Amino acid sequence: MSVMTALTAPLADTFWATSLRRWNTVCRVLFGAMAVGLVTTAPPGGSKYQSLALLGCVVLCHAVLDRFPSNPVVRPHVYLAVLVLGLGGLAYLGSSYAALFMVTLPHYWMFGRTPRASMVFLGLATGATLAGSLLRQGWSAEFFGETTVSTLIVVAVGVLIGLWAHSVVEQSAERARLIEELERTQARLSEAHQRQGAADERERIARDIHDTLAQGFASIIVLAEAARAGLADDPGRSARQLRSIESTARDNLAEARELVASAGQPGPGGERSGSVARTLRRTLDRFAEDTQLTVDADLADLDCDQRTRIALLRCTQESLANVRKHARASTVGVVLVRRPYGMELEITDDGCGFVVEESAGFGLDGMRKRLAELGGRLTVTSSVGDGTRVLAVIPVADEGDA
Known part of the structure; x- marks a missing residue:
């Protein structure tokens, strides 16, 4: 339970309970004063004792209701009924009925439970008082004047x-209900945000693992298979492939340490700037060495922040991994240029191509989401037998704005 809810419900109940106790104390004092007044001012006779008896019944019912609120006999409506009869009897006897009426007037609203019930009992009390006065005074000018x-x-x-x-009570209750409902809604929204944040973090980690560790392991497997197949016929090539395996494993280890170090941060790296061309060149050289494919690279020497550099690197790694696994290509082209609308990375191959709409892999979707986080977009063009073109565009600020 929140702090605000705790202040709107229990404190409200405490306030009304304290107010009711104070009013009951005042009522007991006033009841006592009325009894003293009856004893000292009422003329001797039977009416005096009858008035005291009626007042005693009212006071007794009120005391029982106050002291034992859950008792099965004296309920709030029972007390109000006794009060109505007591007022009518005192009005008939002409003894302090007006004082009792004024003292107990709030009781109709306290114990009536609902406005309708309160109005009904108040109307009955009014009718009983007027009826008792009428029986005592008759159709006199005093009855129609002062009494009525x-x-x-x-x-x-x-x-x-x-x-x-x-x-006022209804408005307070409605305000408390709205506050409680608002807090429940805020709690649900907070839980939803936490769940969404956890889901986004899991997706980011999965994407990073796919783009780094998974691709590295796939390269190691391919290189290991090639090295094993060439041990007898071409030991020199197998040795180079083993060195590539070692280098790839070291890179994977470095990537794993970087992922662990960046856990809990908003994104990999930071805002350090650097040349994206040098980063891509190392990746392309490694790819050409491992696959023996021809790589034509035209990379402009552009500086960008770490997030943009990593996004372009991941797109390149994923595209090259797809070429290695699926394209059966002989040539890969990579172009990095600066356009008026941002950086543009184009990766093409002369492989077998595929139907883009039927692609259900995690890699393309991961590239799209990674670029979307930077306000960029990914366009993949391919058809069966005509190769593939991957175009990544990331908007960047003008150099003069840096």
Whole structure:
């Protein structure tokens, strides 16, 4: 439970409970004052004791309800019914009914549970009071004047105050409900953001593993198979391939350490700038040495931040891995240029090609997402028998803005 919810529900209950205890204390004092008034001012006779008995019944019911709120006998509506009868009896006896009416006026709203029930009991109390006064005074000017007018004024004021109090309580309850609902929504959104963040991080790690470690292991497997096949016929070539295996394994180890070191960071590397051409040249030289394919490279010497350099490197590695595994090509062309709209990397091959729409591999989708994170795009053009063209575009700031 949040702090705000804890303040809107339990503290509200505590506030009303404290207010009710204070009011009940005031009521007990006023009940006692009324009893003293009856004893000291009422004329001797049976009506005096009857008035005290009626007042005692009201006070007893109120005390039981206050002290034992969950008792099975004196319920709130039972107390209000006793109060109605007590007011009617005191009005008939002419003993302090007006004082009791004013003292207990808030009880109709406290114990009525709903505005409708409160209004019903308040109407019954008004009718009982007027009926008792009518039986005592008859159809006199005093009844129609002072008694009726004063009673109706007290009732009207009580109704207005009660409706206002109920409105305040309902608004407070609605505000507490809205706050609680808002906090639940915020908690759900926070959980969703956490889940999405975890999913994005898993996807980033999976993409990095695919573009680095997985490609390195695939190269090692291909080189190992070629070296084993050529041990008898061409030991020199097998030795070169073994050195390539060793170099690739070292690179993979370095990549693995870099992935571990960058865990929890927003992205690999940082914002260090450097030449992307030198980075790509090393990758292309290694590819040409391992595959014995012809690589035509035209790489402009461009500086860019680390994230852009890594994105272009991963796209190159993935494209070359696809050429190695699927294309059956003899020549690969790589062009890196600076355009007015950004950096453009084009990788082509003269292999067997494929149907782009039917490609379901992780590599192309990973390249698209990696470029999209930088505001770039990937375009793959290919058809069966006509080779493949991969075009990666990344927008970069003008040199004058750097």
